[in-house]
Amino acid sequence: MLKRLTFFSLSLLLILSFAPPYLPAFEPTPEDRELLNKIEKDTCQYFTHYSDKITGLTKDSSRAGSPTSVAATGFALAAYAIAGSRGWISRDHAYSRILTTLQMLRHKAAQQEGFFYHFLDSRTGKRVWGSEASSIDTALAVAGALLAAQYYPGTEVDSLAREIYERVNWKWMMNGSDFLCMGWTPESKFLPYYWDSYNELMVLVALAVGSPTFPVPPKAWERWLRPVGDYNSHKVIYASTGALFTYQFSHAYIDFRELDDQGINFFENSREATLANRDYSMSFSGHYKSYSGSSWGLSSSVGPGGYKAYGGKPGGGIQDGTIAPYAALSSIAFTPELSTQAARFFFDHYEKELYGNFGFKDAFNLDKGWWATEYLGIDQGITLLMLENYLNSESVWKKFMALPAIQKWIALTGLNSRSASAVRKP
Amino acid sequence: MLAVTVPLFLINLVAIGGLYFGIWSKVLDAFSNEQTLNDLMTASRMVEYDQARHPAGTQDFSSLSFFRSTEKLGQRQREVFKDILNETNRSLFWKFTLLLALIAWGTIFISHKIAGPFFRFSKAFNELEKGDYRARVFPRKLDEGIPVAEEFNEALAKTDGLLSDLKALTLEKDASLAIAKIREKLSQVKTSADA
Numbered sequence: 001m002l003k004r005l006t007f008f009s010l011s012l013l014l015i016l017s018f019a020p021p022y023l024p025a026f027e028p029t030p031e032d033r034e035l036l037n038k039i040e041k042d043t044c045q046y047f048t049h050y051s052d053k054i055t056g057l058t059k060d061s062s063r064a065g066s067p068t069s070v071a072a073t074g075f076a077l078a079a080y081a082i083a084g085s086r087g088w089i090s091r092d093h094a095y096s097r098i099l100t101t102l103q104m105l106r107h108k109a110a111q112q113e114g115f116f117y118h119f120l121d122s123r124t125g126k127r128v129w130g131s132e133a134s135s136i137d138t139a140l141a142v143a144g145a146l147l148a149a150q151y152y153p154g155t156e157v158d159s160l161a162r163e164i165y166e167r168v169n170w171k172w173m174m175n176g177s178d179f180l181c182m183g184w185t186p187e188s189k190f191l192p193y194y195w196d197s198y199n200e201l202m203v204l205v206a207l208a209v210g211s212p213t214f215p216v217p218p219k220a221w222e223r224w225l226r227p228v229g230d231y232n233s234h235k236v237i238y239a240s241t242g243a244l245f246t247y248q249f250s251h252a253y254i255d256f257r258e259l260d261d262q263g264i265n266f267f268e269n270s271r272e273a274t275l276a277n278r279d280y281s282m283s284f285s286g287h288y289k290s291y292s293g294s295s296w297g298l299s300s301s302v303g304p305g306g307y308k309a310y311g312g313k314p315g316g317g318i319q320d321g322t323i324a325p326y327a328a329l330s331s332i333a334f335t336p337e338l339s340t341q342a343a344r345f346f347f348d349h350y351e352k353e354l355y356g357n358f359g360f361k362d363a364f365n366l367d368k369g370w371w372a373t374e375y376l377g378i379d380q381g382i383t384l385l386m387l388e389n390y391l392n393s394e395s396v397w398k399k400f401m402a403l404p405a406i407q408k409w410i411a412l413t414g415l416n417s418r419s420a421s422a423v424r425k426p
Numbered sequence: 427m428l429a430v431t432v433p434l435f436l437i438n439l440v441a442i443g444g445l446y447f448g449i450w451s452k453v454l455d456a457f458s459n460e461q462t463l464n465d466l467m468t469a470s471r472m473v474e475y476d477q478a479r480h481p482a483g484t485q486d487f488s489s490l491s492f493f494r495s496t497e498k499l500g501q502r503q504r505e506v507f508k509d510i511l512n513e514t515n516r517s518l519f520w521k522f523t524l525l526l527a528l529i530a531w532g533t534i535f536i537s538h539k540i541a542g543p544f545f546r547f548s549k550a551f552n553e554l555e556k557g558d559y560r561a562r563v564f565p566r567k568l569d570e571g572i573p574v575a576e577e578f579n580e581a582l583a584k585t586d587g588l589l590s591d592l593k594a595l596t597l598e599k600d601a602s603l604a605i606a607k608i609r610e611k612l613s614q615v616k617t618s619a620d621a
Binding site for chain 1: 464
């Protein structure tokens with residue numbers, strides 16, 4: 001018996017020692033896991049419901065009159081692939097939805113040098129609302145397409161996704177500078193904004209560096225600013241808004257746990273940023289009823305006064321008592337216990353007002369008695385992908401990290417395997 | 427004739443009516459209260475997105491936001507008008523092409539139905555001019571002027587009959603009897619020689 005116990009203890013120790021060092025050891029209860037699965041499945045349905053049946057383009061928001069967004073469409077591609085693999089819809093149906101969407105993006109959706117316009121008409125794919133050919137939104141669309149292709153290798157989906165990626169002239173979007181420009185319009189040409197400082201840019205630059213056709217030089221990765229800030233002993237490479245989504249979007253696709261960037265681990269950074277964001281909102285818990293240890297998540301979302309870049313510190317720190325549940329949930333890879341606790345809290349306390357057919361609505365503000373009535377496509381997308389990584393064996397990360405473009409980006413930028421280097425916080 | 431003009435008229439009527447109501451229904455739909463409200467909301471959302479994405483340039487003056495939203499809305503309305511115009515032009519192109527084809531077909535059909543009988547009449551007149559009173563007009567089944575041709579043929583047949591009778595009487599051995607019969611026949615005919 002003692003021998004058996006010793007063997008069991010040693011085995012457990014051995015398993016734990018091989019576990020990824022940054023994935024905090026937390027196992028949700030079966031009830032919580034069931035809830036998280038339900039949220040993921042419901043959230044996924046946003047994309048099947050709000051995507052045009054003919055073109056596949058996905059609405060930016062569930063609000064009436066909303067145009068389609070190319071970033072939301074990218075998340076939809078990922079959503080169909082996930083839904084097909086999880087058996088929520090048939091694999092054939094998922095394939096057909098992905099194919100329709102990719103054909104639209106490849107042949108009809110308005111684009112400039114391969115960069116899609118931010119907002120498109122759902123039926124024609126034409127540019128609407130005078131929107132810009134957007135680098136980040138194109139990157140999110142391409143990431144979704146490449147991920148979907150990984151689920152259907154060697155098919156038409158695979159070749160279309162590659163064609164869409166290979167068509168993007170990332171070099172052109174640098175406009176002769178060291179950084180990628182945020183966008184271009186036919187009227188004013190290149191926007192006066194560049195991806196020159198930390199935020200959701202990492203997936204964009206990774207795809208640009210790894211491009212087989214129009215790669216940007218590795219310096220485009222190396223040179224963007226990594227400003228260091230501190231809040232409540234949480235040292236963070238921070239985004240100017242402090243919005244939580246900026247620490248999450250790139251992590252939906254890229255597994256940063258083992259990547260060391262000039263001594264920075266961005267997975268760890270996002271964990272610290274999440275904790276700082278939570279601490280920041282908790283520091284106002286005496287002022288606002290919405291904020292508590294279980295109710296947190298300051299990120300860009302709709303609010304009582306419209307859409308705002310809510311965020312924590314370090315960063316802009318805009319807050320008015322509005323909480324975006326998606327923000328807390330989408331940090332589940334970084335803070336599984338706290339995010340699960342928040343999901344349980346939101347669901348148990350506010351299900352009636354906040355939870356609908358497609359998961360959690362975008363935000364709420366108890367002090368103003370305000371509850372969002374809409375879902376936002378990109379907020380649904382990040383929730384879905386982060387939950388999928390957490391609940392389904394990091395499936396998105398595994399498939400995306402296997403892409404040759406991502407491997408090329410890692411090799412060219414010298415993102416060494418973290419296991420070879422000491423753990424260094426920013 | 428009616429078989430052609432009525433369908434052409436109806437097609438024209440439907441095309442023009444459809445076009446008219448189609449354009450106006452699109453305009454009315456684009457500027458319905460509900461759609462205007464949706465567009466207004468979207469315009470302000472677009473401005474909010476811009477401000478959230480480029481916070482450095484954000485000036486949170488509500489009046490500035492309002493003006494920017496109005497500008498976005500104006501831009502959107504121009505897009506909507508342009509779309510309606512483009513769609514109308516596209517639809518007009520196809521409808522007019524179809525209409526043109528129908529009119530061309532109708533014109534050819536009608537001209538054949540009218541020109542054909544005229545040609546036959548002209549041919550018959552030429553024969554008469556040459557003195558062949560056996561000539562007749564034979565219109566086609568769907569030609570215009572069949573009743574006229576029938577009357578014309580009847581009149582020709584009578585004239586042909588009279589001339590044949592006169593011709594036969596010239597062979598009569600009894601000249602005085604022949605003259606009397608000729609006079610009788612000619613008394614039924616009115617000519618310019620009559621007083």
